[in-house]
Amino acid sequence: MKRLVLLLTALRSLLKNRLRTLLTMLGIIIGVAAVIVMVAIGRGAQSRIEREIASMGKNLLTIFSGAAQFGGVSRGGGSLSTLTLKDVDLLREQATLLSGVSPSVRVSSQAVVPGVNWQTTVFGVSPEYFEIRGWKLAQGEAFTERDVRSRSRSAVLGKTVVTNLFGDASPIGAEIRVGKVPLVVVGVLEEKGQSGFGNDQDDVILAPISTVMSRLSGGTNVQQIYVSVAEGKDSTAATEEIRGILRSSHRLGETEADDFNIRSQAEISAAAATTTQTFTLLLAAIASVSLLVGGIGIMNIMLVSVTERTREIGIRLAVGAKSRDVLVQFLIEAIVVSTLGGLLGVALGLALAEVLPKLAPFQTQVQPATVLMALGFAVAVGVFFGFSPARRAAEMDPIEALRYE
Amino acid sequence: MTSATAPVPVLAAEQVSKVYSGAVPVHALREVSLVVDPGEMLAIIGSSGSGKSTLMNILGCLDRPTSGRYLLDGVETSGLSKNELAELRNRKIGFVFQGFNLLPRTSALENVELPLLYDRRVSVKEARERALEALARVGLEDRAGHEPSQLSGGQQQRVAVARALVNRPKLLLADEPTGNLDTATSMNVLALFQELNDAGATIVLVTHEPDIARCAKRVIEISDGRIRRDELVKDRLRAAEMAREAAALAEVAS
Numbered sequence: 001m002k003r004l005v006l007l008l009t010a011l012r013s014l015l016k017n018r019l020r021t022l023l024t025m026l027g028i029i030i031g032v033a034a035v036i037v038m039v040a041i042g043r044g045a046q047s048r049i050e051r052e053i054a055s056m057g058k059n060l061l062t063i064f065s066g067a068a069q070f071g072g073v074s075r076g077g078g079s080l081s082t083l084t085l086k087d088v089d090l091l092r093e094q095a096t097l098l099s100g101v102s103p104s105v106r107v108s109s110q111a112v113v114p115g116v117n118w119q120t121t122v123f124g125v126s127p128e129y130f131e132i133r134g135w136k137l138a139q140g141e142a143f144t145e146r147d148v149r150s151r152s153r154s155a156v157l158g159k160t161v162v163t164n165l166f167g168d169a170s171p172i173g174a175e176i177r178v179g180k181v182p183l184v185v186v187g188v189l190e191e192k193g194q195s196g197f198g199n200d201q202d203d204v205i206l207a208p209i210s211t212v213m214s215r216l217s218g219g220t221n222v223q224q225i226y227v228s229v230a231e232g233k234d235s236t237a238a239t240e241e242i243r244g245i246l247r248s249s250h251r252l253g254e255t256e257a258d259d260f261n262i263r264s265q266a267e268i269s270a271a272a273a274t275t276t277q278t279f280t281l282l283l284a285a286i287a288s289v290s291l292l293v294g295g296i297g298i299m300n301i302m303l304v305s306v307t308e309r310t311r312e313i314g315i316r317l318a319v320g321a322k323s324r325d326v327l328v329q330f331l332i333e334a335i336v337v338s339t340l341g342g343l344l345g346v347a348l349g350l351a352l353a354e355v356l357p358k359l360a361p362f363q364t365q366v367q368p369a370t371v372l373m374a375l376g377f378a379v380a381v382g383v384f385f386g387f388s389p390a391r392r393a394a395e396m397d398p399i400e401a402l403r404y405e
Numbered sequence: 406m407t408s409a410t411a412p413v414p415v416l417a418a419e420q421v422s423k424v425y426s427g428a429v430p431v432h433a434l435r436e437v438s439l440v441v442d443p444g445e446m447l448a449i450i451g452s453s454g455s456g457k458s459t460l461m462n463i464l465g466c467l468d469r470p471t472s473g474r475y476l477l478d479g480v481e482t483s484g485l486s487k488n489e490l491a492e493l494r495n496r497k498i499g500f501v502f503q504g505f506n507l508l509p510r511t512s513a514l515e516n517v518e519l520p521l522l523y524d525r526r527v528s529v530k531e532a533r534e535r536a537l538e539a540l541a542r543v544g545l546e547d548r549a550g551h552e553p554s555q556l557s558g559g560q561q562q563r564v565a566v567a568r569a570l571v572n573r574p575k576l577l578l579a580d581e582p583t584g585n586l587d588t589a590t591s592m593n594v595l596a597l598f599q600e601l602n603d604a605g606a607t608i609v610l611v612t613h614e615p616d617i618a619r620c621a622k623r624v625i626e627i628s629d630g631r632i633r634r635d636e637l638v639k640d641r642l643r644a645a646e647m648a649r650e651a652a653a654l655a656e657v658a659s
Binding site: 012315 | 502509521
């Protein structure tokens, strides 16, 4: 039979049963729209996490105090304080691949202004820290190298701390007490929001490392050293350079293991990306199930339609239709339904992906590849589930079919 | 048959048997032999269960004999596949089914052109032209766009006849062509068959009504799967006259 005529025949018979065709399509429409929206939400979350990780600082390497070993049992990173300010100085002097080095000590403490107090985390850092971690100032200024040398009592507050201690008032120049130490607020950090791991990055007070070490934490060890790899330099090479410097600083023999850990931002990003990809995949899988259900709907209706049209099939076979002609006719019907449903589903999915972020706290990101894949999957579903009813029609015996009431 | 001048018979069945296998095998046809020459108008009669439907299915290449040979227009059919039989039906046979069997919600024209759509040699344009021609031949050219539900029973059957003619078949095969029609309309349809036969068409019709059979030139009677009677019709009815009489009677009655 002529191809065009076959297509027209299929279209006409779909038009004759408009309501049924629409209902059959509905399964595919919802399935395709669900896949597009779900993947868009997953991708939205993924790109948000990626952005946040990038906001933690470019080319960031974090050096932790080494894992202490007691009788062969690792106590985890940071359980032994091996990093010192001397290491920081050595890195600054000797490293060639780094653009910034900042020590960090962390103290959990109560911040108090008259009438209010707030439990927060105080970080003792050097001025390079702002650059390394990508912190920008919303108000005031950061402290300087001079402040570090003079152990000045200046502090830069995160947005959350400001809100809780001062409300809407400007805190610049105000005095807060941290533990028993009075500090003067010199700057406010720009908001970063929640980290990809769910903690509030703005709930923080930054103060000069010297001030924190001498007045709050005590001791001479630093917990972490943050370094940023210079623009265009390889972070693996930088890691090796740091290792060399620290190993000689710590006088480690050939056979001794590192007493520190170096972790790169790239690793953390990769881990987070894997997590969100899994999440996206899961959402897509759930949505695909609905597409599959839509396909079963097509099969169901096609089976009914084939049974209902047994006489028609008998007539066609008797006047000379070959099995293949009948097969193709019904297959085309299934494919037209699934393709048309797929296209409508794409339209619905794109519309939902556009509207949803305005109604709920999701971000969506539609990728053309997803749209094409969902559409392709819909067509494939039509072929797959249309095949068995079409085959049933094609294999009918014309005599039986003509006699069918 | 062996002489060079003799025409090829339209159909020739030789010792055709059909057995439906089952727990108890049913012998629907027992060694039936039958030759129909061009220009014949043959009626096959028989009660239900006589095997006439089975015979018709075999003559129409819808079914294959269990044993024996069947030649349609000189083509041996026993070795043909399902698809080859479909092609043979498409090119050599015109069917008029019992109960019209038109596609619902499809115009008369589209119903008529249906067989040609399955013939690769015929273009879409030619199919349309020939369908219109066939409709004109049964006097329904002005109903081309009507759907079956908008046509009377007699008109529907004429559309079915047009569909059977559209592929210019060697054999016109009609199964109870007047089954659902009143007498006047039945006679009108038969008059059409007689007219086609006069013009040279070879027609085989299967019926259980003796009056219908008397419109044919030759009648065979089947019972128990065998041909019991094969004779020429002596006092052949002219269906056109019968139709006029029936119409006149109907008028008087109303």
